[in-house]
Amino acid sequence: MSIVRPYGDTTGDGMVQVSFTLPVTHDKRAEGAAIQLANKMGLDPAMLVHAKPMGEGFTFFVVYGRVTHLVDTEKVQVVERDYPLLSAKDVNAVIKRKLRRRLSVVGACIGTDAHTVGIDAILNVKGIAGEKGLEYYRELAVTNMGAQVSVPELVETARAQKADAVLVSQVVTQRDAHLQNTRAMTAAFREAMPAGKRPLLIVGGPRFDELMAAELGVDRIFGRGTTPREVASYLVHALLGDQK
Amino acid sequence: MEKLGLDPGVVARARALAAEAGAPVVELARSHTTVSVERAVLRLAGVRGADSDGIPWVNRLVDAVRADVGLGHGVSVPVFAAMAREGIDDVTVLAQKAAAGAVTFGVPAKKVELVAARRAATRAANVGLKVVDRRRVERERLIKRFGDAPRRPWIYLIVATGDIYEDIPQAQAAARAGADVIAVIRSTGQSLLDYVPEGATREGFAGTYATQENFRLMRAALDETSKELGRYVRLTNYASGLCMPEMAAMAGMERLDMMLNDSMYGILFRDINPIRTFVDQRFSRQVHARAGIIINTGEDNYLTTADAVEAAHTVTVSQLMNEFFAHEAGLEDWQLGLGHAFEINPEVPESFRLELAHALLARELFPDAPLKWMPPTKHMTGDVFRGNLLDGFFNLVGALTGQGILLVGMMTEAVVTPWLSDRDIALQNVRYVLNGAGNLHEDFVPAPGGFIQRRAHEVLGEAVELLERIVADSMLTAIADGTFGIMKRPADRGKGLDGVARHDGDYFNPVTNALEGLR
Secondary structure, eight states, X not given: OOEEOOOSSSTTOOEEEEEEEESSOSSHHHHHHHHHHHHHXXXXXXXXXXXXXXXXXXXXXXXXXXXXXXXXXXXXXXXXXXXXXXXXXXXXXXXXXXXXXXXXXXXXXXXXXXXXXXXXXXXXXXXXXXXXXXXXXXXXXXXXXXXSBOHHHXXXXXXXXXXXXXXXXOOOOGGGHHHHHHXXXXXXXXXXXXXXXXXXXXXXXXXXXXXXXXXXXXXXXXXXXXXXXXXXXXXXXXXXXSOO | OOOSOOOHHHHHHHHHHHHHHXXXXXXXXXXXXXXXXXXXXXXXXXXXXXXXXXXXXXXXXXXXHHHHHOSTTOSHHHHHHHHHHHTOOOHHHHHHHHHTTXXXXXXXXXXXXXXXXXXXXXXXXXXXXXXXHHHHXXXXXXXXXHOOOSSSSXXXXXXXXXXXXXXXXXXXXXXXTTOSEEEEOOOTTGGGOSSOOOSOOOOOSSSOOOOHHHHHHHHHHHHHHXXXXXXXXXXXXXXXXXXXXXXXXXXXXXXXXXXXXXXSHHHHHHOBOHHHHHHHHHHHHHHHHHHTOEEEOOTHHHHHHSOTTTTHHHHHHHHHHHHHHHXXXXXXXXGEEOEEEOOXXXXXTXXXXXXXXXXXXXXXXXXXXXXXEEXXXXXXXXXXXXXXXXXXXXXXXXXXXXXXXXXXXXXXXXXXXXXXXXXHHHHHHHHHHHHHXXXXXXXXXXXXXXXXXHHHHHHHHHHHHHHHHHHHHOHHHHHHTTOSSSOOOXXXXXXXXXXXEEOOTTOOOHHHHHHTTOO
8 A cells, every 4th residue: 555644543644743833923813823823834624722821922833633634655866875785794704704904984964064973973993783893894994084173174085095985974954064064075085086096985964865876976875863783785886796 | 068968988988099000190290281271381481472384382382392393392492592602581582483493392312501501491380370360369359359259059051153243242241141151152163173263263163162262251241231230241262272281371371261161071071181281270270279269070071971860970080080170280179160950861761760860970979069950952952942952950959958069951952053142041040040049958858768869879879889990900991991081091092192201300391390299
């Protein structure tokens, strides 16, 4: 079945819950305005369950209601994982057999972004969600440059470390900084190194659209919830082809 | 309160080890200066403004002095000797001339001129320090007039739009909604700028630039709101990054009330050179001590990069080090907002009891410090409903363990910068817990020999072991080897190293002299 509706407590009931703030003082009219917005969003009937003044001239609303929209799961576009998920042991074994040296990975947060949480989750031994980071993989040589690394520094380090892959994390998205930084990074690598000599360029962060890889000039984008093992498996797949 | 039955001998041993580990670092800080320390001195001595490219005159002047005679003598004598020689009485005018290459700097050979330059520098620096002193008295007077925050913990809220003129109404709204402390988050790039931007700013990334004018504007706005609300609303910014000493001086002159100021944060998380950081930190803390500013340390950061259970003792070690460095710089216990955070993975069995044990340990180790209690961030997943629950438990630990400063957790952490409604819901959460359980600490006594006591003893024991290792290796080696966090930070690397200089025999700094009570 590819057509679905939201589920409250009965199949097909289409029930959703939304909350929002309107810049109006709380009164009857404000509540009516909230219902009007919900109606325009496709909630019909809309049930206003909570309204509360917040600061001067603002009211917060919680609305429950039925939406009429249908969702066709067949028409959803996503990037599916197109490589096998390997264990750390298998990743090491493939690198050892096929590359016969350690695979060099350079990671950084570029631009003014100071949030190392993403790159650390993927690279640090500590890892995330019970999975060890790439530093734990014996056959990966990891250089974690940390935060606020400039693009020239990154290119220089990638060159010095003979990087097979460059991982860039971007958390801050104000004014699309993550997109601008990524474009600047890929442009710098294109300028500094000929096509065959360039490392694999990978960006990750919670607000990237995984479909934008080509547009940003990177080989792969990893979104929210990516684990180190997925990245390691991808590296092996993309750089060494399928194992065996 | 003494709820954990800590062994006073072990506590004393921990403190003694921290002092032993810190002593060589203090020696290092006492024998070096940095470009930012010298710029802070010049700011206090009256240099104002920036050139047409936005480079502050203090930077131009320090660079000019340094090019002629180096930093090792301090800039004060060369600058004030040049003023006398050139017949200039405004130090900003001298900076402008120096930037045009019209002044050469040197240390006077004649004793009379040297003494005169030192005297003139001391007089000028004292004018700045007097402003700091007046601001401190003014704070005390306003707290008396308007009234203080109605309870502990103080409720600490963040604003961060990038535009100071947007920040102001948001900060005022947050204060009206119940905030006792407003922190203006800095633009992410600022910690690595080796100058302080000038004037009111309207653009920033995930925060607003810290400038002296922005400090002034926000403080004035909050004074209005304090008057309206009948309680003094405190203002917080950051004395961190490459301009830490200047930030401290500006904060003192503009009556900021609290400053984030950690002894190792810049080294570990910003890759700033360790020596640069320790020198800058000591000076900035001396200024904070004089200004009556409460510092907030950054131990929460250890827990966001490492596991909050495994790394619990690194927080304790850092708190002890921060306490030692702070006392050495003249700060009193009431000025030590030592940090810690609620960052244990909620999936870990007994996570709440572990949090309670860690928070209570901090409380009992530092009974007179207004601890800064930081909300969960690492395990906020975007599930805002669960996030709100976690924040409630965070608030409860805060109430149960008598925390001094409570940074309000947002259930939209890691999703968006807080919306108006997020802030309101978060404050509702805090109010519910403090109203319903604010005095629960009176009844809450962990069972003797029970889980919480045992855990606290265990963490303290691990902290002592780690301190022993740091003493054996030396602090700088421990930092170089990645003992704190997983980052390795050798003393000869990192940003800002080229702005560090060893004192020459005739080094002179009128501000340090005044702050250390020397003549």
